Amino acid sequence: MGLISGLLLFPLAPVRGVSWIAEQLMEAADAQIHDPALIRAQLAALNHEFEEGSLSLExxxxxxxxxxxxxxxxxxAPAGRSREAP
Structure with missing residues (x-):
């Protein structure tokens, strides 16, 4: 990048930085949403709440x-369970 183009594009640096941070946050959130271990933990907590009577069957x-x-x-696939019909 030349000196002139660097100087002309310098005002856009904060925009590029914010864009990069937003992309990193989206990637981290996506990885967390699709983490099988986290989903299994949420299933276990859901089962616990149901057994306590905090949730209705529906x-x-x-x-x-x-x-x-x-x-x-x-x-x-969830541990110990297959969603496919025999």
């Missing part, structure tokens, strides 16, 4: 389905 099934769909999207 709420439990709805949330469980959502978490299992996320687990499928992450490319991992």
């Amino acid at each position: 709420e439990f099934e709805e949330e469980e389905e959502r978490l299992l769909d996320r687990l499928d999207e992450a490319g991992a």
Whole structure:
């Protein structure tokens, strides 16, 4: 990059920096959302809440389905359970 182009593009440096930070945050959030270990932990917590009686059967099934769909999207089958019909 030449001196002239560097000077002309210098005002855009903060924009590029903010853009890079936003990309890094999106990548980190995406990795966390699709982390199979985290999803399994959320399933375990959901089961615990249901066993305590904090959730109705309908709420439990709805949330469980959502978490299992996320687990499928992450490319991992839940431990000890297969969603495919025999």
